[in-house]
Amino acid sequence: MRRILVVGASLAGVSAAEELRAQGYEGELVLVGAEPHLPYTRPPLSKDALLEGIDQTALQLRDEHWYAERGIELRLGEKAVGLDTTHRQLRLADEATLDYDGLVLTTGLAHRPLPPALRLRHAHQLRTLDEAERLSAALAGARHLVVVGAGFVGLETAATARLLGLDVTVLDVAAQPMSKAFGPEIGIWFARRHELAGVRLLLSASIIRADDEPDGTTTIALDSGERLRADCCLVGTGSMPTTDWLRGSGIDLGDGVLCDPTLATNVPDVVAAGDIARWDNEQFGESMRVEHWTNAVEQGVHAAGRLLGSRDPFTSVPFFWTDQFDAKLRCVGRPSIADDVDILRDEDARLVAAFSRGGRIRGAVCVNAPREMAQLRRAIAERTRVSDLTRDCTPATPTAAAAATA
Known part of the structure; x- marks a missing residue:
């Protein structure tokens, strides 16, 4: 491949571009982004950045020299509006076109239309x-x-x-x-x-x-x-994948860009990663789309390898977090597909819950409980039965609030 375009100056996009160079790709590499800013991290925008003041430099994923040193051309403030997969051309809002041999789609999410x-x-x-x-x-x-x-x-x-x-x-x-x-x-x-x-x-x-x-x-x-x-x-009424610009391109869409287990789309030499990628995760035996930081990094890396010839499936146990006051929630797996919830600990400052389907643990939520988080993450990967969890996670006495849901 002589020219690869990464469309979406996101965490997944930067991770893909970095991995392409790390795996020895020496051709042209262009990172296209709709926003004028250097790619930045989003989680602090609702937390530390609001509390301490917005510092654009501190939020940047990489500084400008990093891209220059790796020969990554930045096309920022240039929104992608269409894709011709037959002639392998990306169309931008200013009517300019960019040719490509390989394409990584990482355009992320947009606000859901307001009522x-x-x-x-x-x-x-x-x-x-x-x-x-x-x-x-x-x-x-x-x-x-x-x-x-x-x-x-x-x-x-x-x-x-x-x-x-x-x-x-x-x-x-x-x-x-x-x-x-x-x-x-x-x-x-x-x-x-x-x-x-x-x-x-x-x-x-x-x-x-x-x-x-x-x-x-x-x-x-x-x-x-x-x-x-x-x-x-x-x-804050939710978000949706930024895929409207791909309609008519021939790429299969459906609550995201539809991918096979390797993150390849139905169109040759086009892969997707991050919030827009819906793929078949063989770890869980289901099609899923994950909108979180860790997944964006891991999929960006994997999609780059797929574009360069790897055929390995992307299998992962999703992981994400939220910090609210002094409560640090860490979630692993797929709580949303569970049939049952077992509250393993419910204390004033700590909470541990296991989510299961068919008796096997499929997800976990731990608040201020890093040791239990590590244990439950392994249990999900090994498809452990909830009844076989170690005694370190035996249920504590529930609070009145937890008991009210029983």
Whole structure:
């Protein structure tokens, strides 16, 4: 291959470009990104970066010299809008085209379209560096933050805002936070942590109307009859793979870019990695798409090897984390596919849960429990039965909150 394009200046994209050079690829290598910034890490945008101030240099994955030293051409601020796989050409928003011999797709996620009631001029969303800078400036002059959506980003931002001294209210239609990812048991524990820290949670709540006010505040009317007035509002209603630009290209799509177990697409010399890649994970015997940091790094590396000729399948046990106040949640495996949940420890500052299907452990959540996390990660990889877990993880006496879910 004489020229490889990596489309998406993301963590997965940078990892793929780095691995291509590490494996000896000496041809042209171009990294294309829609944002004008050097590729950066996203997890701190809702946590440390908001708390301590946005430092673009500190957030960069690599500095500009790193790319130059490796002969990686940067095409930043140039959005991909189309792909001709017959003639092997990438089309950019300015109507320029780039030829390629090999292609790595790493365009990541975009915000899910907002419902009409939440299309507000004054409301914030949080995914990009520019959005984080605008939110940080707004929080600096705010007293009351309302967060719509009790997912990871919403709760992390809520925790950060409380540490900054703001009054914080979190709204969600679900009965518990993070319920889509874990079900009610984990959400109940985190709801308790947030409420103890002074966050007000309004769950099972529907927004009837939301309005921008002339003074820059936002008024939100709930189905309960309550009206909230916020001088800063964050809407976190989820994300979706950035794949619209690939429609008509011939690449198979379906909640992401569809890949075989090696991360290859149905089109020759085109692979995908990171948040957009849906692949057959032979470790779990299912098709999955994983939207987390560790997966982006590992898949970027693997996709590079696949493009250069490897045929090894990408098998992994997904791993991700969220930090909220002093609670460090680490999740491994696939809790979302479980039939049963066993709470192995439930304490004021620590939580351990095993998620199983057919009696075999398929996922685990550990909060402030690194030793148990290592043990359960091995158990998932070995497809251990829950009944065979070591006595180090025998159930503790449940708290009232955990017992309420039984």
